Amino acid sequence: MIEIQEKNIDDVLQSAQKQAIQQSVPAFVSVTEQIEPIDPIVFFHAGSEFSNDRIFWSNADQQVELVGIGQAIYYQDQAASYQAVKKQWLEAIQNSFIVNSFDNVKTGPIAFAGFPFDPEEQTKELWAKFAGSQLIVPTFLLTIEKGQYFVTTTTQVTHDSELDDLLKQLTEQKQQLLQSTQFPPKENQIILQHEVDPQQWKEMVQKATEEIAAEHVHKVVLARELQVEFSHSCSIAEIIAALKEVQDNNYVFAWEKDRTCFIGATPERLVKVDNNHVYSTCLAGTAPRGKTKREDRHLGEELLNDKKNLEEHQFVVDMIRKSVHSFAKYVNIPDKPVLYPLKNLQHLYTPVKAVLEEDYTIVDIIEKLHPTPALCGFPRHNSLAFIRQFEQMERGWYGAPIGWMDSRFNGEFAVAIRSALVDDTHASLFAGCGVLRDSDPHGEYQETAIKFTPMLDALGGWL
Template sequence: MIETKEINIDGVLQAAQKQSIDKSAPTFVSVTEKIDKMNAIDFFQSGKVLGKNRIYWSSSDQQTIFAGIGDAVILADSNASYNTIKNKWKKWMQNSKIVNPYDNTRSGPIAFGGFPFDSEEPAEELWRGFDGSQFRVPTFLLTIDHSDVYLTTTVLVEEESHVDQLAAELITEKHQLLHVTHAEFQDNQIVLKHEVDPEAWKTLVERATEKIAANQVDKIVLARELQVEFDQPCDVGQVLSQLQQTQQHSYVFAWEKDGVCFVGATPERLVKVNDQKVFSACIAGTAPRGKTVEQDYEFGQQLLCDQKNREEHQFVVDMIKQAVHSLAKSVHIPDEPVLYPLKNLQHLYTPVEAELEEGYTLLDAVEKLHPTPALCGFPRETALDFIRHFEKLERGWYGAPIGWFDQHFNGEFAVAIRSALINEEKASLFAGCGVVKDSDPEIEYQETAIKFTPMLHALGELK
C-alpha cells in the first residue's frame, strides 16, 4: 500500500476557485506530495483502469522517471510553433496555484509532449491525432528522482467549478492508481512483418547519392517503415518494461493519445537545460556490437576510423556548434568523438555544454537545434526539401523532439528515433540513416534493419 503525506486538496481547490473568481480566469492548480516507493511502469499500467491517456519518460541514466495519467492541461498548436507553446505555458504559470515544498526535485507541474519532424507535413492517416505540437500536463504525475518518489496532482479550477465534487473525484482516482500492488502484463507476440517497399527505398538512396555527387547537398537522411501485426492488442506497459530492461543508456518514452501510443528507446539527447546550463549531444555514425569483446573492440575502432561515418558525424558537430553559439555562451565541444555503446549498436558521440544567454529558454534551444544533420541532413533546408518531395514515409513525430519542461523551462528533449507507433493490433516501426556521397544502398538498408532490432525485440519478436 502506498502512503502519501496528505495535503488538504479540498482547501487548495477552494483557494484556487477564489483566485479564479478574482481574476475571472481558470486557475492552474498543482499539488505535490511525497509518497512511498512505487514502480513507474506499474503506475503507468494502472492508468488503463481509468481509461485515460498516459505518458512515460525515463532519462538515459534511469535516475529520473516520470509516469503520467490523464490530461489536466493541453498545450497545442497546429502550426507547430515553438513560441506559441512557450507563451501558452507562461500564461498558465501566471495564473497558477502551485503547492510543492520540494523545490530541488523534478516534481511539480511538468508538460510532456513533442513537435513534428516537419511542421509543413500534414498529419494524415498514419499520424492522425498527432498533428502539430502537442503537450499535456498529466492529472496525476508520478516522479521518481533517484530514491525519492512524488505524486503531483494537477487540475484546472474555474469560477463555476464544483470543488467538493472535484476533490472527491481526484481522491478516488488517486487511490485507484496508487493501490495497485503489481501490474499485470500480457505477452506481446508479433505474428506478421511487412517492410514498406524496400526496393523503392534503395532506389531513393541512389537518387540521393546522385544529388550529393552533383554537389547540391552534402548529406540527406532517409527513413523507412516496417509494419507489424500482433495476435491481440499490444500491451504498451510490457513494451516499456522490455525497453527499460534492455535499452540501458537510452531515453525510454511513451506518449499515448486516444489508444494510439508513440513509444521508443532513443540514445540521442537533443538538449537538456537546467538553471540555464545547456547540455546537448552529437550522435551520428553507427556500427553493430560484437559478439565477443575482441570483435566489439574491432567494430568500434573501425567506426572511429571510418571516413564516411566520421564525415557524417562532423556535419552534426558543426551544425550543433553553430546553433548553440547563437543562443549560448561558454560553449565547450571536444575535438574528437568517442564511442557510445548500446545493447545492439554503437555510435560516434561528442558531448556539448554551454550556458544559455539571458532571455532564451529550453524551447528556444529545441527550435534552433531541430532538425539536426543526424536526422535531416546538411545543409538543412536542401536536405529537408529533398525529404519532402521524394521520401514516401509520413514521419510525423519520428525523428522529432520529444520531452518535457517544468514551470521554469528546465527540462530535456530527446530525438524520437528507435521508435514505433502502436495502434491496437498494429504498429509501425521507423528507422533512418545518413546518406553521403559514398553511401551504398544495400549497406544503408542493412543499417536500418539493425536499427529496427531494439523495438522488434521489445514488441515481442522471437529472440
Template sequence: MLHTKTSHIEEIIGEAIEKARHYTEPQLISVVDQIDYIDAYQFMDHGQVVDYHRLFWRSAEEDFTMVGVGTASKLFATSERRFKEVQSLWNEIREHAVIYNRYGEKGTGVVAIGGFSFDSKQKNASPWEAFPDSQMTIPAYLLTNKSGKSFLTTNVMIFPEDHQQQIVNQIADHHEKLLSLTDHDFQLPERTNTSEVAPELWKASVKEATDDIKKGLLEKVVLARELRISFSEPVQIAGVLKALAESQDNSYIFGFESEGDYFVGATPERLAKVDKRELISTCLAGTVPRGGTEEEDQHLGRDLLHDPKNRQEHQFVVEMIKEAVEACATNVDIPEEPVLYPLKNLQHLYTPVRATLDEGYTILDVIEKLHPTPALGGLPQQSSVEYIRHHETLNRGWYAGPIGWFDDHNNGEFAVAIRSALIQNDSASLFAGCGVVEDSDPQAEYEETAVKLKPMLSVLGGY
C-alpha cells in the first residue's frame, strides 16, 4: 500500500496502466483532495447524474458523514464464513492499492461501505433480491464531511487494456457533474396506503414463543413484523435521509441504493466502532416511549430502569457483548448499571463498552463475534436464529443485520440496521421487532413495535 502526496491524476493513471500491464492484473488507485464544503444531502441527490449506486452514512455522535457514488469495486461473500471472506477480499485489494492521500483523515481513501443480511442461511430472497447476503462497496467517488471540512476521494480500478486519456476525461466529466451542485428543496413522499402484515398472526407467534421459552427450548427470541406503505410517486431518497437526520439526531443515518431499491433508516444501535485500535461497542436493549411532558418522560424512564423484564433483556446483551469483546480485546471497561438513552420517540437502556483491540484483529472480526446480539436475535444465539428462521413470517434481509464501513487505516464502524425501511419505487416495507421472554405479553409487544415504527413513518408520509 503506497501513500504519496502526488495528486496529478493524469500521471497517476498513466503509471497505474503501466503497472496493470506489467503484472497483467487490475490496479486500484485512490486519490484524495480537500474541496470546498459540500452539503452531503445535495451531493447524494445529485449523485444520480453519475450513477444509481449510491451510499450514505452519518455518525450518531460526531460531525462525520460519507456519501458514495458509483463503484470502483464490490466485495461479495457467498459462504457462511462471509465476514472472513470479505476481509480476505479487502486485504487483497488493500495490499495492492496505490493511495494518494496526504490528509490521512478517517473515512477517506479506500473505504468500503455496505452491509450484511441478518441471516446468511435465509433462502427466501423476496423482497431483498437487490441486496445480496453481503455487499461492501468501494465507491468510485466518496464525499467525506468531517468537522466542517469536505474531502473527495476518487477510486478507480485500472485494467491493462484501459486508455489513459479516456479515463482522465471520464473522471473530469464526473467531477464536474458531481461538484456543480444547485441547491433545491427536497420533497418528502405522500403516503396513499398503509397495511399491517398479519398482525394477529404475529401476536400468536409471540404467544407461541413464550410457551417455547417456558418449555426451555430457548431463553429469549426477538420477533419482527412488517408494515407496508405506498406512495403517490417514487420516493426521492435524499429528502428522506435529510428528514431522518433532522428528526433523529442521536441515531446513525444510513441509505444504500442497489439495483433501484433503497434500504434506509435511523438506528440508535452501534454494533462496534474501531478508531486507532480503540474499540467501542454498545449495549442497547429495553425500550419505552418518550413522555408527552417532562414529568411523564421522567416517570417512564424511572420505570424502565427498574422494570425486571427490560433489565433482564438488557443484561442478556451486556453479558454477550462482554464475552465477544474479551475474545479479541484487552482493557475491557463496562459500567455496572445502565443509563437512559433518549431518542425523539423512544428511550432505551444503554451501557457503553470500551476496550483496546488486540493486534491482528479487525472490525470484521469483532462484528463476526457480536452478530447477532441478544437484542436482535435472542439467546442462545444459534438456537434463536434458527427459531427466527422457521417461525418469523418475514424475510429480514438486511433488516437487523450489520451495516457500516471500514477504511485502509483499519478504522471503521458498524451499526445494527433497525428503525429501517426497504423502499422499492413507490412502496416500502418497514420493520420492527421486540425481545420475547417467558412473561412477554403479545399485545404489549405489538404496541412496542408500533412505537419503534414511528421514526420511519414520520418521514414516509407522516404518523
C-alpha cells in the first residue's frame, strides 16, 4: 500500500501502471475528495444508470452512511472461506496507491463483504447470485460521517490500461452521480403474498422442542420464508428510504448483484473494530411493543423477567463471552441485559466491549463468532445439524455477517436478519425465532409474523 497525500491523479495512475507492468499484477488507485452535501438515496438511485451492482450501509444511529456504486475490485470464494477473503483484501491493499488526506473518517478504499449463513449449504436458484463469500470495493464510494461528505474513486490499472480513456470515463460517471437530483418515486406496491408451508414449519418447531426435551440440543433457531409479488419492478432506492425513515436503532443494508438485491434493517451488530477496540452485541429474547406507553412498559418488564427469553439470551452471552476471550483482552460484559427498543419489537440486549489482541483482524473475529446462538442455536454443532436436516428454507446470506472494512481492518459487520431478497417483481422475506424446550409452535409462528412486518411495510405494503 502506497499512501500519497497530495499528487496529480495522472501521475498516480502512471505510477500504478508502472508497478502493474513490473509485478505482472493489477494495481489499484483510490482517490478521496471532499464534496458538497448530497442525499445518499439520490446517489444510490443515480448509480443504476451505469451499474447493476450497488451497496448501501448505514449504522444503527445513522451517523455513518456508505453508498457504493460499481465494482473496482470483486472477489468471490465459493468455499466461503473467511481466510480467503482476508487474504484477497490484504493483497489488494498491498497493490494499492491511495490518495486520501481524510483518513480520520471512513474514506479511502473500503471493502464490503458478505458471507453465507452455512458454508456447506448448496446454493440453489434463489441465492444463485450470492453463492459463497463475496468482497467488493466500489468504483465510487459516498461516505457521510460527522456531517461531512466525501467521494472515493477506486479503479484497477493493468499493464495495458488506456489511462486517458480511463480517467475520462471515471470523471464523467462521478459527475453524473454527484449532479443527480432525482429522488425515487414512491411506486412499490405488493399485490400478492404467500407463506411457504406454515404448517410444515410449525411441525418442525414441534420436532425441535422434542429434540431439546431429549437433551440432544438446548436451543435451535428456525427461520421461514414469505414470498411477495409486486405490481411492477421494485425500486431498491425506495425500500432503503422507507427503512431509513422508520427503522430507528437498526443497521440498514442493501447489496445489489446483477439487479438482485439482498436488503434489510437489522438491529444486531456482530462486531465492530475501531483502532483495536472491539464491540459486539448479545441480542436475543423478543417481545412486541405496546400500543400505549403503559402497555409498552409492562411488556418490557415482562420480557426482562421472562424465564424462556432470559435463558435464550444467556446462551448468546455465554457463547460470545467465550469467543471474545479467545481473541481479545480487557473484556467487559454486563451481568444483566437491558431492553433494546425497535418500532415493532423489543429485545434483550447486552453490549460487549474488549481490546483486540495482536495479529487478529475483524475477519478473524467474524469467523469465531458466526453463527452465534442468536441465529443458530446452542450448542452450535447440534443446532446447525438440526437446521441442515429439517429446515426446508434456503438461508443463503440470511442470518449471516454483512458489512465493511477499511485498509487497516477497522470496520463493522451486522447480522443480516429482518431482510428480503428482491428480484425485479418478486421478493422473498425471511424471519426466524429461537426455539427452546417450552416453545409453542403457534407462538413462535406469531413472533416470526411480527418480524416480517418492517420489511413488508418498507416494500410498499399490499392492496
